[in-house]
Amino acid sequence: MPVDRRALLALPLLGLAAGLLAAGSGADSSIYYALGTLPVLAVLLVEMVRSLRAGILGLDAIAALAMAAGLALGEPLAANIVGLMYALGQFLEDYAHRRAGAEMTALMARQPRSVMRHEACGLVEIPIESVASGDLLLIPRGAILPVDGTLASDLAVLDTAALTGEPMPVRYRHGETLLSGCGNAGETFDLRATTDARASTYARIMDIVRDAAESRAPMSRLADRWSLVFLVITLVLAGGAWIVTGEARRALAVLVIATPCPLILAVPVALLAGLSRAAKLGLLVKSAAVLESLARIRVLVTDKTGTLTLGSPAISEIAGDAEALRMGASLDQATQHPVARALVAAARERGLVLATPEDVREVPGEGLEGRVGGRQVAVGGARWIAELAGAEPPSLPAHDIPPGSIRCAIALDGKPAATLLLHDPPRSEAREVVDALRRGGVERIVLASGDALEPVEAMARHIGADAAHARQTPASKVVLVESERQNGPVLMLGDGLNDAPALASADVGLAVGTRGAAAAQAADAVLLADNLRPLVAAHRAARHARDIALQSALAGIGLSAIGMLAAAFGYLAPVEGALLQQGIDAAVVLNALRALKD
Template identity: 35%
Template sequence: MPNRITSVHWLKATVKFLWGKKDVGIALLALICIILYLLLCLGAQQPTEGAERVLWGAMLIGGAPLLIELLIGVVRGQFGSDLLAGMSIATAAALNEPLAGTLVVLMLSGGAALESFAVKKASSALEALAKRMPSVAHRKVDNSLVNIAIDKIAIGDLLVVLPHECCPVDGVVVQGHGSMDEAYLTGEPFQISKSVGSAVLSGALNGNSALTVQAVRLAQDSRYARIMQVMQQSQQQRPQLRRLGDQLGMAYTPLAIAVAAAAWIYSGEALRFLAVLVIATPCPLLIAIPVAIIGSISLSAKRGIIIRDPVVLERIGTCKTMIFDKTGTLTYGKPSLVEQIVAPSLSSNEVLSLVASLEQYSKHPLATAVIQRARANGAVLIGAESVQERPGQGMSGKVGDRLVRVTSTKQLLAQQPDLLPLLPPASTGLECVVVIDHEYAATYRFRDEPREESASFIGHLSPKHGFEKLLLVSGDRHSEVAYLASQVGITQVYAGKSPEEKLQIVREHTAHGGTVYVGDGINAAPAMLAA
């Protein structure tokens, strides 16, 4: 008995799922009815009345919603390659040819089902963004934490952002010290140090330390929510792109109808009209295009590329402008040690070995960059003692018999201003200072380096694919953006741009021709929707 109940529930759930996916349900119905018709006709010289009723049921149940959609499209001036299929179904019903009509229903609904699957496989950008944000926040009340819904946060509330959580609202740090990853929001590739008084953005990913934040905006007014709103507006304002098959169908359909009408008039048999319509129904376009789209999406996904809208696969060949985001797209999205300025009395390998030996006790991204460079150089790391990492003060410890300290230029000069003449000129990028035995030892500079293949990829776009404009747009500092552009071969750059400004840049270029936007990160999402 339980097995029977389980089977019934499974059957009901399956039917509900299939009919919830209209095109899938119609295609399966048509296929099953055609198979049943062929089985009923086995051994019979003529199709039986019962067999034809099966086809009539499939053609009417499956064809009616398809025809209604086509009629609505024709009224709106939106029709293409599927119009011939709709006319074939209607003509088959009028001439009592249910087999021909059901076959066309199968082709039309099957192609639509495959295309729906492709769109589903591409996923929804807005849903993915919404899932990133936490659904609750931790409000600090006296000495305890109370979980509240995001929309219940009031300005002035004290909220605790736990390690590795997304910040729920824009605010200011009032207690604690740590770092946050804002790359998806601002384009800044490095984790940003946060201490008392630091501003934090909703959607930023917290590091390893809990922070107490005072809300300065409501959730719906915060940075992350504004990006979501811009995305929704961009999606609504995005012009409707016609599929390649529809464009071909608009020119091909009138010609096919004219030929079918001529065959009817010449022969005097209405069946000839149906025959020409069925033959002219563009089965390759109805089936092959969705299959090709699914294959392209699957192949792209294996290479880490998510295609939001399958239509771009048909339109990308006509685009002449390509706009690139910086962090994580043309770069690795993580810092690399690119320059070591060492005091004359020391060797770079000796200093690097000492610093890496100390930094192996830290989880800071710059520490990871130093350790990677040291290991690449074959340095031997040894243990450190008395390791201390104070918030905002850097890191210090004893490596062997040497006292090693790694800190910022600002902190060093605040404590040892006499070392200023020994320091190199300040750079606009990210850097740290190394002090060994209380003496200046080195300055390390870091950058988010371009991917190994970025320059060659940029270089082949114009000669091989006809792109006339290549732009780099980023929320990062101008010096960093200009450096990357010079490394990969892009001459036109926009630096320090917010998601709203990126969106405006894309719209300006899209107004003059097809534009491709390549990026990753939430801060690039509105611009990607508009391209």
């Protein structure tokens, strides 16, 4: 059964108060100090046994030794202060975890438990677990969207702040995609579910939150190893002081000032605070280890389309006839890729009647193949189509290609039929974010895209990249990430299925937005907003949290070491040492909580 940290803190505090009152009236105070200490010692011994069964021995052993030695050597006040110090440390750590996890807990508290579904007999309230793709759901004013879906009504006004940080309500039209976790800030509307509750955007975010809250960073594991070294040093120093001087009270003074070690408090508290801060800024980090890695990033490898661009291209030029466009757009109905959506939109704007595609096969990073109306159709990058057809697709008028432009082509029955130029404008914040990352310690920027060389080079010039690699396949992006690791830890930034392997192979893989399920699943962190600016603030928060963790741990260990030496040479009595260490431990935990702020 979990121990109530408040009750554990109250017992030695009451014992101390009763003992001081007794001492002031001339009565024996020892019994009160001892009674306040024994329950804490008992709880600590039980927790030590559990830890030993799990193969863990930490600095709690010093606290137990200090309390037991204080009682045995006639220093019950020192033992009581150690017990109070241990209970206070546990209380502060518990408070820090609850305070640091407040942003994540707020996300989890928003999860709806039930929803109204349209059925033949009318509206029926069902558990959220019963929602299936295709269900028509009623979303009343103020309700949280339980699953992802498309708007079945004419208009919806959503509060997206919990997912994107956008403070103003956002208006959506019929047929647009709505993400779970947003709140209905307008009138009641109908939602056509496209996922069940388990596969929704919000559910994936909750999984990330839970994993992050339970994770431990390499720095925390290193702190554990340092803790064991510190334990050995403490026992040697305490034993040496006793042997050399013959004074057991000196050994006790060394033990009490070494209890507990700031390492086991400061590091996890600071990193968890950093996770919470990043979540508040709009970057959901999957673990404390990822947060620590993010603070050490030196190389950024980034995708282009949908990552540095808006991901909503429109056709600006076409070399080919309407039939080629109709056939290509018909095939592209089978995917939600931004370029495919642009082709479909262009065909419909021209009044072309689209057919149903069959036997569709997607080649990640290249394009689609399939049959439309009995004809073999392929749509993808111009280079890929040229390789498939054995001939170059029709030429576009020669001119400078603006940043963010994409050249794709269509083949019919194995022959090039059309070439299209689509313009996908760069995000307004792209150059600003790259410059800010450079100022934050990122030394090298590399652009990696499956697009042709011209638009990739144009985008590289726009953001000031150090290198640009065009016509990248998913496999070649992985190779690129691995090769760039020689320049330092690598952050991979992407948004699509073709980026997933590279996201998984990088030191930190970061998916932009929540539209790409595969990218979000492979990534170590997810930008909740479809905007790059939170990355800069979260990178700064990660570095801030790591610096504070190191600062708190090293300062706490340094002060403790000075106090231990002073105690070994007889300059600190056991009670004085216990009071000093209590102040040190409280200070490092409170300092670690600074990671919650800029």
